[in-house]
Amino acid sequence: MEPNRSLSLDEIDISQIEFWSLPMEVREGAFATLRAEDPIRFFEEISLAEIGLPQGPGYWAITRHADIQTASRTPEIFSSARGATSIADLPAEMLEFFGGMINMDDPRHGRQRRIISRGFTPRALARLEEGVARRASAIIDRVIERGECEFVADIAAPLPLEIICEMMGIPESQTEMVFHNTNVILGLGDPEFVAEGQNPLLAAMQAGSELAALMKEMAEERRTTPRDDFTTALIHASGDEEVLTDEELASFFVLLVVAGNETTRNAISHGMKALCDFPDERRKWAADFEGVASTAVEEIVRWATPVIQMRRSLLKDTTLGGVPLREGDKVVLWYNSGNRDEAVFDQPHRFDVTRSPNEHIGFGGPGPHYCLGANLARREIRVMFQQILERLPDPEITGEAERLRSNFIHGIKRMPCAFTPGAPRDA
Numbered sequence: 001m002e003p004n005r006s007l008s009l010d011e012i013d014i015s016q017i018e019f020w021s022l023p024m025e026v027r028e029g030a031f032a033t034l035r036a037e038d039p040i041r042f043f044e045e046i047s048l049a050e051i052g053l054p055q056g057p058g059y060w061a062i063t064r065h066a067d068i069q070t071a072s073r074t075p076e077i078f079s080s081a082r083g084a085t086s087i088a089d090l091p092a093e094m095l096e097f098f099g100g101m102i103n104m105d106d107p108r109h110g111r112q113r114r115i116i117s118r119g120f121t122p123r124a125l126a127r128l129e130e131g132v133a134r135r136a137s138a139i140i141d142r143v144i145e146r147g148e149c150e151f152v153a154d155i156a157a158p159l160p161l162e163i164i165c166e167m168m169g170i171p172e173s174q175t176e177m178v179f180h181n182t183n184v185i186l187g188l189g190d191p192e193f194v195a196e197g198q199n200p201l202l203a204a205m206q207a208g209s210e211l212a213a214l215m216k217e218m219a220e221e222r223r224t225t226p227r228d229d230f231t232t233a234l235i236h237a238s239g240d241e242e243v244l245t246d247e248e249l250a251s252f253f254v255l256l257v258v259a260g261n262e263t264t265r266n267a268i269s270h271g272m273k274a275l276c277d278f279p280d281e282r283r284k285w286a287a288d289f290e291g292v293a294s295t296a297v298e299e300i301v302r303w304a305t306p307v308i309q310m311r312r313s314l315l316k317d318t319t320l321g322g323v324p325l326r327e328g329d330k331v332v333l334w335y336n337s338g339n340r341d342e343a344v345f346d347q348p349h350r351f352d353v354t355r356s357p358n359e360h361i362g363f364g365g366p367g368p369h370y371c372l373g374a375n376l377a378r379r380e381i382r383v384m385f386q387q388i389l390e391r392l393p394d395p396e397i398t399g400e401a402e403r404l405r406s407n408f409i410h411g412i413k414r415m416p417c418a419f420t421p422g423a424p425r426d427a
């Protein structure tokens with residue numbers, strides 16, 4: 001895919017939701033123009049009066065890889081806490097559920113991250129590994145005889161959700177509820193996930209409070225009956241370990257399902273689409289799965305960039321890329337653009353499963369907020385594609401990959417897929 005630079009600099013408005021419905025090559029072309037002509041450009045924010053939020057002051061769009069890295073590495077100037085990491089400041093009622101560590105600075109951030117990191121140690125991940133492999137195999141078992149499926153719902157979506165639920169110890173009867181509520185929260189810009197006439201912000205708050213209520217219930221139960229799961233580890237101290245309060249646990253859980261679910265699901269969907277669009281790359285990986293897997297997984301995350309952007313706010317005046325910025329200014333780190341930066345990536349619009357080096361920023365830039373789930377996500381993507389390449393050797397996308405209309409999550413909602421039927425392994 002070659003970027004189409006038909007929009008001139010003045011015609012580009014990445015704040016408008018319509019921009020995010022433009023064909024992919026036009027979007028990529030617009031970001032190429034921003035990188036080349038005005039890599040730190042000011043944009044007005046759209047009015048959110050309709051959903052009851054005040055008009056924001058606008059933001060600087062940071063579109064070059066190097067500047068995104070600098071901002072990520074300098075949290076003492078580029079804050080995640082001031083107002084939130086979404087473009088619009090979140091109202092106080094929302095911060096109750098969406099105020100997890102992603103929206104904090106040190107020392108609060110460091111404290112929470114230390115506690116939560118207990119769930120992401122190599123030992124904790126090794127314990128999940130067997131579940132990842134077993135579930136990925138069962139997912140393929142469920143579709144393999146049919147010879148066709150709706151890739152997102154049937155293959156990409158279940159694994160990340162099931163693993164997070166397993167990690168936290170959520171009962172299977174609740175996974176559907178968890179799945180629905182994450183869709184509502186992340187599909188804010190997309191009419192499909194919010195009923196007509198409903199205020200999307202209220203819908204997201206309702207979804208957040210349902211997830212929080214589930215967590216509170218589980219925490220109460222584990223206080224009397226501890227179990228061998230992550231939820232128990234977060235609220236029970238051994239020795240002088242710190243623990244999360246119930247409120248912190250609830251907002252961490254909302255962050256976890258939101259951060260770990262859709263992101264990995266979309267990486268898998270975009271990865272599948274890329275492997276079908278570039279069959280030579282698929283054949284290369286299939287011919288030497290283990291040899292290629294680690295570069296292929298990184299390339300999938302770069303290619304997909306499931307999280308399009310995160311915001312920071314200036315704690316003091318500074319200069320970035322030669323542009324003076326003032327205390328209080330918002331800056332938005334456009335990871336999608338950094339991951340196509342010609343200054344860093346050779347032929348950035350080419351999907352290359354053996355790309356090396358690959359300094360992508362799909363898991364965020366280097367710094368304190370770098371994705372805590374990166375190794376888990378890498379594992380899930382790898383294991384899912386091992387199953388796909390081994391057991392669905394000739395997949396084809398048979399219709400349109402329907403995109404989520406969002407400037408935050410690079411999502412595929414549906415993608416019909418066909419392949420030669422095979423036999424389930426469990427049978």
Ligand code: HEM
Nearest residue numbers: 101102259260263264267307310363364369371372373377
């Ligand atoms: C391909 C999949 C994934 C992508 C692309 C992704 C992307 C990101 C990005 C860009 C950030 C940085 C936010 C910032 O700088 O403000 C982040 C943070 C985070 N991610 Fe991921 N993520 C993925 C999977 C996961 C998974 C599977 C989990 C957990 C199960 C997870 C948990 C988190 C958490 C807890 C944070 C917050 C870290 C902090 O603020 O210290 N992510 N992720």
